[in-house]
Amino acid sequence: MPGKLEVWPTWPEFTESKGEADPTGSLLKYKQEIVSIYGQEAITKAWLKVCKDLETLTEEIAEKGTSIIPEVKYEDMLTLSDEKREELKKRGCFVVRGVVEEKLAKSWFKDVKQFYQDNREYIGGWPEETPYVLRLYWSPTQLAARSHPNSLKLQRILNEFWHDSPTNPTTSPDPLSYADAVRIRPPKIPFYGLGPHIDAGSLCRWADPSYRSVYGKVFSGLPEELDLYDLEKRKDAKQSMDGGYHSTVLRAYQGWTALTAAGKQEGSLLLYPDVKTTIAYVLLRPFFSPPEKEEDIMDASKWTFDISSGWFPGTFKNESQRAAPGSHPHLRIRECMVNIPRMEPGDTIWWHCDMLHAVEVEHLGEQDASVVYVAATPTTEINKEYMRGQVKAFLDGGKVPKDFGGNYTIERDEATFKGWIGEKGILSGEEGRRAAGLVGL
Numbered sequence: 335m336p337g338k339l340e341v342w343p344t345w346p347e348f349t350e351s352k353g354e355a356d357p358t359g360s361l362l363k364y365k366q367e368i369v370s371i372y373g374q375e376a377i378t379k380a381w382l383k384v385c386k387d388l389e390t391l392t393e394e395i396a397e398k399g400t401s402i403i404p405e406v407k408y409e410d411m412l413t414l415s416d417e418k419r420e421e422l423k424k425r426g427c428f429v430v431r432g433v434v435e436e437k438l439a440k441s442w443f444k445d446v447k448q449f450y451q452d453n454r455e456y457i458g459g460w461p462e463e464t465p466y467v468l469r470l471y472w473s474p475t476q477l478a479a480r481s482h483p484n485s486l487k488l489q490r491i492l493n494e495f496w497h498d499s500p501t502n503p504t505t506s507p508d509p510l511s512y513a514d515a516v517r518i519r520p521p522k523i524p525f526y527g528l529g530p531h532i533d534a535g536s537l538c539r540w541a542d543p544s545y546r547s548v549y550g551k552v553f554s555g556l557p558e559e560l561d562l563y564d565l566e567k568r569k570d571a572k573q574s575m576d577g578g579y580h581s582t583v584l585r586a587y588q589g590w591t592a593l594t595a596a597g598k599q600e601g602s603l604l605l606y607p608d609v610k611t612t613i614a615y616v617l618l619r620p621f622f623s624p625p626e627k628e629e630d631i632m633d634a635s636k637w638t639f640d641i642s643s644g645w646f647p648g649t650f651k652n653e654s655q656r657a658a659p660g661s662h663p664h665l666r667i668r669e670c671m672v673n674i675p676r677m678e679p680g681d682t683i684w685w686h687c688d689m690l691h692a693v694e695v696e697h698l699g700e701q702d703a704s705v706v707y708v709a710a711t712p713t714t715e716i717n718k719e720y721m722r723g724q725v726k727a728f729l730d731g732g733k734v735p736k737d738f739g740g741n742y743t744i745e746r747d748e749a750t751f752k753g754w755i756g757e758k759g760i761l762s763g764e765e766g767r768r769a770a771g772l773v774g775l
């Protein structure tokens with residue numbers, strides 16, 4: 335099959351006994367609240383529709399594999415037809431090629447690797463034993479990748495895929511430069527830490543009234559009418575229960591910019607290349623219990639509406655939403671998590687914040703697989719508030735931004751690192767400075 339995993343990795347399965355404990359019944363209450371608002375009948379109607387849609391959709395993804403992920407040249411993103419834009423929105427993920435010249439991306443890689451080597455003793459990362467998602471936020475390479483004129487232009491275009499209230503908009507597509515980590519992944523070391531998951535809140539999708547309202551159509555029995563680009567609803571959604579391991583900003587699209595070439599089995603990314611039906615399924619799944627007989631599992635009509643427990647499969651308060659073949663069988667995850675196409679330096683990949691994705695276990699290539707995480711982050715009140723703290727961390731010696739600071743014991747300032755250039759690293763003049771939060775907040 336093109337682009338799918340030949341061997342399914344030993345990523346965790348999710349069962350009720352190993353789920354988030356619910357001693358006070360607060361999780362159960364979220365389910366009860368949703369049922370009291372929308373009703374069992376509407377939720378069941380949605381469940382049957384979504385599982386039905388998944389039959390054909392999973393068939394198509396399994397057959398097409400990697401080739402289902404659209405690829406667009408950077409120049410063509412500037413003159414997108416309405417049809418093409420709708421196609422990209424519907425799929426929810428796509429590659430944009432050549433956002434940065436290959437030569438420049440390669441030089442960025444050389445620089446960031448040097449920066450890392452020069453300051454290695456102060457830079458931790460994840461996983462702890464063999465860090466490769468580096469706790470580094472303000473290197474010259476990262477500042478440049480976030481603020482390169484082409485990248486900013488593209489971020490704006492992607493933010494414009496979303497829409498706010500036509501009469502009373504309180505947001506804008508002006509991009510904000512969310513400071514995230516950098517990845518320098520050496521070959522030959524397997525990594526099991528990031529199986530299929532969805533970022534941007536887990537339990538919040540059910541627990542937070544604003545977030546839940548984004549998916550009102552799903553719970554109302556009309557999943558086909560779900561609009562995943564409605565910023566009016568999502569702009570106030572709370573992405574983290576207790577400020578745990580989540581990004582607290584709304585990213586219209588998550589993404590990264592490749593600094594080195596990487597293809598299948600070279601430590602790259604896997605996507606579940608559908609967003610609307612998948613997220614609807616993940617949202618409905620906690621309201622149903624499977625039939626006893628194994629052979630009935632894929633028959634959605636044999637599942638029972640059941641809100642007797644507070645178990646949300648694959649959901650833990652302070653982690654990203656997870657999914658697995660056992661707990662989410664209709665997604666046929668084993669066949670539908672597909673490799674992204676081979677990426678060259680300067681190419682970018684983008685995926686909607688509701689999309690299931692995973693990091694490849696294997697890196698069998700010969701060179702580092704390196705990317706800078708650069709998302710499309712629109713200007714909203716919540717995002718601006720975060721950016722005020724982020725810019726303070728930057729100006730205050732290059733500290734770890736809040737979303738990445740939760741579990742650190744050692745605070746260190748990047749401004750003391752060899753090679754630090756601070757604000758000089760920001761490209762695109764005023765536009766870059768505005769995106770970085772240095773002006774206009």
Ligand SMILES: [Fe+2]
Nearest residue numbers: 531532533691
């Ligand atoms: Fe992720």
